[in-house]
Amino acid sequence: MGTTARGTGGLRSGDGGKTAPTKRRAVRRELLAMLDGLEVGDALPSERRLAEELGVSRLTLRAAIDGLVAEGRLERRHGSGTYVAEPRIAVPLTMTSFTEDMIRRGMKPGGRVLSFRVEAAGARIGRKLSLSPVEEVFTIRRLRLADGSPMAIETLHMARALLPGLRREDLEGRSFYELLREHGVVLGTGTETIEPTVTTPEEAELLGVPVHAPAFLFERLTRDDRGSPVEFVRSVYRGDRYRLELELRPPGD
Amino acid sequence: MGTTARGTGGLRSGDGGKTAPTKRRAVRRELLAMLDGLEVGDALPSERRLAEELGVSRLTLRAAIDGLVAEGRLERRHGSGTYVAEPRIAVPLTMTSFTEDMIRRGMKPGGRVLSFRVEAAGARIGRKLSLSPVEEVFTIRRLRLADGSPMAIETLHMARALLPGLRREDLEGRSFYELLREHGVVLGTGTETIEPTVTTPEEAELLGVPVHAPAFLFERLTRDDRGSPVEFVRSVYRGDRYRLELELRPPGD
């Protein structure tokens, strides 16, 4: 180090092997690792110190911290320091895969595949996924468990072309998004709509709740990093055990 | 054109001083003004140009743009430009007051006060608001309208001490948060929980929907800038005309 006046530093495009997309994410990972060794309420080293230790500018460090603050894992106190935040019962809505979501809520996620079919997309699903109606898609129905008891019923549609060799067994253990990532699908943005609904007799049976019990209906369209639709998911969550909680911030203005 | 002449209002901590609160917010306002003259899909000037025109650094400008992008009013296209985004049917959950919310959804908000009482907080509300159970609170029940038809029933609790002279008439026209601001209450963070539910006969009657129709139940606790509870609100939204929609971003990692 020392003076390195030659800003060109690089290190981004050159480094071998895997993608180290952005420096901020590297810092984020370092911070996450650091968090494992800290208790709730503990203070982080000061931003200036951390930036130096990690070898990044304070701006970059702050950007990484910003993310963790937004996710509720850290808490800033002006003039005092940055602290490990109280864990939230329910976390912000963004991003949640079921697996992640349940882990955050302190529950053990599980699942059972109810049905696994390959069929023509049809008009509705084809439109959602920007596919021809005759293109083959997977239609996968899963029962989602939390701590062993039913939490949601999920129906997923995805172009077969994206994961041609997918078998029913592949879904039993792992996270679906993990599978996608291994096959080179990089997830980008998604859109989710949420409506209240009531359970149908079939749903009630599977979820172990009364018929016409309140439930959430989620519909999510996930896109890859180039904006092409990847999956369309429709989920029914039981309303008695699942609720959303979110932190409101004063508007940016 | 038209687009909601919501003028420059706002500005929360307005100290009539020389120093603008923060430069970023000033820039934000400039951008908002600029947006009124643009159509959906139009491109903004480049960041470098804008930064120079507005006399701020590019980073500051970017921070302001970031906010507008997060709120869905602008859209960035890497390598191409920054564009006025398609208005969203439903906007991110953060912040929404009913009035703001409806305006964003392109509907005309309205309301009718169903009941207005002053009473002892009681155990439950007292706990929510961090008040003694015998402290006097307002309990206000309002029917919320969108384009003239019922959209939600809202029950609000707030310590009387915060707005001692509040009368029923004060609520008829204006935004509640506006009132609070005028009395020096600066809103900070809030917590909202969302559950699915079904309408009771009374709610169904007021909302004009069938009994046991799906609905959202919102509970919101709003705090001021120092973290003290300000209001506790419980709202029932009809599920057939109101739904949530949110944009999912890939996690920071």
Place this chain on the structure above:
DNA sequence: CCGCCGAAGTGGTCAATACCACTTTCCCCG
């Protein structure tokens, strides 16, 4: 005529530096 490719322009990221606002601490003065 079409296609390729590179230059120009755009947003995305990062560094180094400076100053401000706030909190905490602790020393000095009463």
Place this chain on the structure above:
DNA sequence: CGGGGAAAGTGGTATTGACCACTTCGGCGG
């Protein structure tokens, strides 16, 4: 011994300068 106030340390904001990654578009060669 107690209280006030400066100093130090922290996060918050802002600037300048640079390079990277991507898109767009036009010129050039096939």
